[in-house]
Amino acid sequence: xxxxxxxxxxxxxxxxxxxxxxxxxxxxxxxxxxxxxxxxxxxxxxxxxxxxxxxxxxxxxxxxxxxxxxxxxxxxxxxxxxxxxxxxxxxxxxxxxxxxxxx
Numbered sequence: 001x002x003x004x005x006x007x008x009x010x011x012x013x014x015x016x017x018x019x020x021x022x023x024x025x026x027x028x029x030x031x032x033x034x035x036x037x038x039x040x041x042x043x044x045x046x047x048x049x050x051x052x053x054x055x056x057x058x059x060x061x062x063x064x065x066x067x068x069x070x071x072x073x074x075x076x077x078x079x080x081x082x083x084x085x086x087x088x089x090x091x092x093x094x095x096x097x098x099x100x101x102x103x
Contacts, residue, residue, distance in 0.1 A: 021100070028096035029089070030056045030068055036088050037072045040079050065089065 034055030038048035054071070061067035073085050080088075 025093075025096050025100055026059065027056055028099060029093045030059050032092040032095055033068065033072065033089050036092065037076055037080075037085075040076055 031052045034052030035048055037055065038044075038051040041051070043051055055068060058071040059065075059068050069082075069085060069089065072089075073080075073082060076085065
């Protein structure tokens with residue numbers, strides 16, 4: 001019986017670790033995406049970091065990525081196409097995975 005309990009705890013710990021990593025990956029991706037969008041708006045330094053935090057916060061509006069995409073698309077109206085925005089989100093996700101793997 002103890003072995004079963006230990007196994008359950010191990011599965012729970014693994015699940016918690018995976019969820020934590022997924023959250024960290026999404027937050028880092030959104031920050032990188034926000035920094036890109038900030039640069040497209042001519043923001044730099046603290047203003048760019050503040051904007052990136054707004055992009056991270058936008059992700060809590062609804063499940064999925066559409067809330068983040070909608071925010072950035074609205075802020076970049078006329079400065080970036082939908083395809084460009086979605087491509088950059090994918091690039092930011094790949095970079096976030098690379099950064100987390102390296103740390």
